[in-house]
Amino acid sequence: MTVTSRAAGWRRAITGERARWLVVVAVAYYLGARLGLLLSLVEENVTPLWPPTGIAVAAFVILGRRFWPAVAVAAFVVNLPVSEGLLPALATAAGNTLAPLVAALLLERLGFRRQLDRQRDALAIVLVAICSTVISATIGSLALAWSAGIPAGQLPATLAVWWTGDAMGILMVTPFLLSVPLFRELPSWPVRQWIELSAILLVVVVASSWAAQSLQVIFLSLPVVGWAAWRFQLRGAAPAALLASVVTTFSASRGLGIFRGRPLLDQMLALHTFNACIALTSFVLAALVSERNSATAALQQAAADLEARVEVRTAELSALNEQLETEIRERFEAQEQLTQEEARAKREHDIAETLQRSLLPPQLPVVPGIEVAARYVPATSDVQIGGDWYDVLQLPDGEVGLVIGDVAGHGVSAAATMAQVRMALRVYALQNTSPSSVLHSVHGLVSQLPMPEMVTLLYAVLDPRTRRLRVASAGHPPVLTFDAAGAHYLEVGLAPPVGVTAEAYYDESTHLLQPGSTLLLYTDGLVERRGTSITHGLDRLREAAAAVAAEDLERLCDHLLASMIEPSRVADDVALIAVRPQAVPSGPLLVTVPAEARMLSQARGSLRQWLRDAGVGADDETDILVACGEACANVVQHAYATAPGDLVLEARIDDDLLQMWVRDRGQWRVESDRGGGGWGLKLMQALADTVDVRRTGDGTVVHLSRRVSIGAQDGG
Incomplete structure (x- = not known):
C-alpha cells in the first residue's frame, strides 16, 4: 500500500511539473506573439520578426518536443482574432506548430548542442531556420489567400514576409533563450564584465538605430555584435544580435530610414540579409571562440597532467642515477688497487648498458598480423647511457604504432630526455592515431620543457590487414622497405627535429606495402660514419637488406648489424625495428x-583479431573473449606459484563449432589456499556450450567449445 501511494505521488509530481511548464511555454508564446504583431507589415498577422517561432524552438530543444500542445493552443489563440474564420486560424496554428517541431527534429538529427559552442551548431541553427520556416510561411500565406485575407497578387510578398519573420524568430530569439540557462550553468561574471556587456548592448542599440537611417552604414552593427561574441561568446552574442535585429526590424515595420518608400519585397530582402549577416557574424564567431577556449583549456590540462607524470618519472630517473653513480663510485674505490683495469671498465659498461635496456621495452608485444624483431647495440667507446630508443604500440582497431627515436648525446640527461619523450608519445598515440598529429603534440611538449638535447623521431602507424602505412618524420632517417624484388626508401616529408623551432609542421605520407615486404626503422648509428657521406651508408643498408629479404626477421636483424657495423668501432648507439x-x-x-x-591483453588481442578474420559474429566474439579471458587469468593467478612459465592458447573452427584450449605446465595451488573463487568457472560455463578442465602431472588444460555464427565482419 505504501509503495503504491509513493508511486502515485511521484506520478502526480511529474504531471504537475509538466503542466506548469506547459503553461509557461503557452504564456511565453502568446506574449511573444503580441510583441511580434506590433511589427506586422501585411494585414495584422504577418510580421518580419516573429518571436513565438524562436520561443517554440527553444522550448522544444530545452524541454523536449512533447510540449507541442502548449505551442499549438497558444498559436490558435493568437491567430483566431486576426484570421478570417475558424478554419484559417486552425491551419495557421498548425503551420506555426509544425515548423518549430521540424526545426527541433532537424537540430536533434544534426547533433545540435544548445550551448552553441561549436561552429557546426551555429551553422545548423542558420540552416534549420532557413529551411523549416518554409512550412509555416507556406501554410499561413495560403490560409490568408484562401480566406480572402489578402489579394492573390500579394501572396508572394506575404510569403516572403512570413518566412522572414519566422526565420528571424529562430535566428534571433532561439539563441537568446538558449543563452539564458548558461548564466546559471557557466561561471558567473564579475561586476566589470556585466558593465562591459551593458555598454556593448547600448552601443548595439545606438549603432543599429543609426545604421537603419542610411544604406552606407547599415552594417555598422556588425563589428559591435562581433565584439560581444568575441568577449562573451553566446551569452553576449545572443542579446546583442537580438537587439540589433529588433531595432532594424522596427525601422522596417515603420518604413523608417533606408526602408522608407521601398517595395515590400525589397524591404524584406534588405532586412533578411542584414539579420542573416548579424546571426552568422555573432553565432559563428561565438562558436569559434568557444571551441578555441575549450581546446585551449583541454590542452592546458593535458599538458599539466603530462608534465606531472614527466616530473615523477624524472624524479625516479634522478634517484636511479644517484644510486648508480654511488654504486659506480663505491665499486671504483673498492677496486682501485686491482691491476686488471680492463675488467673493471667492462663491469661499468655492463651496468650502463643494463640501465639503458631498462628504459627500452622489456619485451616486444605479440601483435596479431605482423612479425616484429628489434635490436639495440650500445656504443662501445664509453660507458655513457645513450638516448636511442624504439617502441611498438598496440593501437585501437587493430593498428600498430612503430616508433624509432634518437636523443643527441649520451649520459643520464639524454636518457631522461628519451624517457620523457617516449612516455609523451605513448600518451599522444593513444589519443590520436594520426602520425603527424602525434609528432606535432610531442613537438609542443618538448618546446615547453627544458630539454637541451635535440630529438629526432619517426612515428608510423601500420594496419596489418590492409598493409596501409602512415608515416611522419621529425628529422629522422627514412624508412626502408624491401622484398625479394628489391629495396627502396619511402618518401616522407622533411621536417626539423622536435623542439628546435618555435613552430613546426610534420607532413604525413601514406603507403601501401606489397605482400611479403619488410619495413626497417633505424637510428643514424646504423648508417652514419665519420668522414663518410650518409648517402653512402644509406646505399649500403639498401643493398644489405635486399640481399636478405627472404630471411626471417631475427636472422635478418643480425645480418644487417653484422654487415653495417664493426663491433670494435661502434661510435654511436644503434637501434632498429624490423616489421x-x-x-x-x-x-x-x-x-x-x-x-x-x-x-x-596480448593474448586477448590475438584471439579477437583471429575471431574477426574468421567472421565470427560480434555477440559470439564478446562471450568468447570473456570466457577465454577467465581461463587465461586463472593460469596467471594459480598455475605457477614457485617459478615462471608459459600460457598456451589454441583455437580452431570446424564448420560453426569453435573449440579453444588454454594450457599450462604448472602445478595449481589447492583450492583451500586460493582465497575463494570458483566464479571464473561458473562464468565460463555460462558463456560456453561445454567446459572441460583436466589436470595432470604435466599441467592443466581447459577445453571450451561453443557454436558460433559465421558471417562477414568489418573487423573494426
Missing part, C-alpha cells in the same frame, strides 16, 4: 605468451 605484415591467418590459432598479467 613484416603476415598474411591473414585462415587456419587454427596458436599463441604462446608468458603467464603474466601484463601479457593477458
Whole structure:
C-alpha cells in the first residue's frame, strides 16, 4: 500500500511539473506573439520578426518536443482574432506548430548542442531556420489567400514576409533563450564584465538605430555584435544580435530610414540579409571562440597532467642515477688497487648498458598480423647511457604504432630526455592515431620543457590487414622497405627535429606495402660514419637488406648489424625495428605468451583479431573473449606459484563449432589456499556450450567449445 501511494505521488509530481511548464511555454508564446504583431507589415498577422517561432524552438530543444500542445493552443489563440474564420486560424496554428517541431527534429538529427559552442551548431541553427520556416510561411500565406485575407497578387510578398519573420524568430530569439540557462550553468561574471556587456548592448542599440537611417552604414552593427561574441561568446552574442535585429526590424515595420518608400519585397530582402549577416557574424564567431577556449583549456590540462607524470618519472630517473653513480663510485674505490683495469671498465659498461635496456621495452608485444624483431647495440667507446630508443604500440582497431627515436648525446640527461619523450608519445598515440598529429603534440611538449638535447623521431602507424602505412618524420632517417624484388626508401616529408623551432609542421605520407615486404626503422648509428657521406651508408643498408629479404626477421636483424657495423668501432648507439605484415591467418590459432598479467591483453588481442578474420559474429566474439579471458587469468593467478612459465592458447573452427584450449605446465595451488573463487568457472560455463578442465602431472588444460555464427565482419 505504501509503495503504491509513493508511486502515485511521484506520478502526480511529474504531471504537475509538466503542466506548469506547459503553461509557461503557452504564456511565453502568446506574449511573444503580441510583441511580434506590433511589427506586422501585411494585414495584422504577418510580421518580419516573429518571436513565438524562436520561443517554440527553444522550448522544444530545452524541454523536449512533447510540449507541442502548449505551442499549438497558444498559436490558435493568437491567430483566431486576426484570421478570417475558424478554419484559417486552425491551419495557421498548425503551420506555426509544425515548423518549430521540424526545426527541433532537424537540430536533434544534426547533433545540435544548445550551448552553441561549436561552429557546426551555429551553422545548423542558420540552416534549420532557413529551411523549416518554409512550412509555416507556406501554410499561413495560403490560409490568408484562401480566406480572402489578402489579394492573390500579394501572396508572394506575404510569403516572403512570413518566412522572414519566422526565420528571424529562430535566428534571433532561439539563441537568446538558449543563452539564458548558461548564466546559471557557466561561471558567473564579475561586476566589470556585466558593465562591459551593458555598454556593448547600448552601443548595439545606438549603432543599429543609426545604421537603419542610411544604406552606407547599415552594417555598422556588425563589428559591435562581433565584439560581444568575441568577449562573451553566446551569452553576449545572443542579446546583442537580438537587439540589433529588433531595432532594424522596427525601422522596417515603420518604413523608417533606408526602408522608407521601398517595395515590400525589397524591404524584406534588405532586412533578411542584414539579420542573416548579424546571426552568422555573432553565432559563428561565438562558436569559434568557444571551441578555441575549450581546446585551449583541454590542452592546458593535458599538458599539466603530462608534465606531472614527466616530473615523477624524472624524479625516479634522478634517484636511479644517484644510486648508480654511488654504486659506480663505491665499486671504483673498492677496486682501485686491482691491476686488471680492463675488467673493471667492462663491469661499468655492463651496468650502463643494463640501465639503458631498462628504459627500452622489456619485451616486444605479440601483435596479431605482423612479425616484429628489434635490436639495440650500445656504443662501445664509453660507458655513457645513450638516448636511442624504439617502441611498438598496440593501437585501437587493430593498428600498430612503430616508433624509432634518437636523443643527441649520451649520459643520464639524454636518457631522461628519451624517457620523457617516449612516455609523451605513448600518451599522444593513444589519443590520436594520426602520425603527424602525434609528432606535432610531442613537438609542443618538448618546446615547453627544458630539454637541451635535440630529438629526432619517426612515428608510423601500420594496419596489418590492409598493409596501409602512415608515416611522419621529425628529422629522422627514412624508412626502408624491401622484398625479394628489391629495396627502396619511402618518401616522407622533411621536417626539423622536435623542439628546435618555435613552430613546426610534420607532413604525413601514406603507403601501401606489397605482400611479403619488410619495413626497417633505424637510428643514424646504423648508417652514419665519420668522414663518410650518409648517402653512402644509406646505399649500403639498401643493398644489405635486399640481399636478405627472404630471411626471417631475427636472422635478418643480425645480418644487417653484422654487415653495417664493426663491433670494435661502434661510435654511436644503434637501434632498429624490423616489421613484416603476415598474411591473414585462415587456419587454427596458436599463441604462446608468458603467464603474466601484463601479457593477458596480448593474448586477448590475438584471439579477437583471429575471431574477426574468421567472421565470427560480434555477440559470439564478446562471450568468447570473456570466457577465454577467465581461463587465461586463472593460469596467471594459480598455475605457477614457485617459478615462471608459459600460457598456451589454441583455437580452431570446424564448420560453426569453435573449440579453444588454454594450457599450462604448472602445478595449481589447492583450492583451500586460493582465497575463494570458483566464479571464473561458473562464468565460463555460462558463456560456453561445454567446459572441460583436466589436470595432470604435466599441467592443466581447459577445453571450451561453443557454436558460433559465421558471417562477414568489418573487423573494426
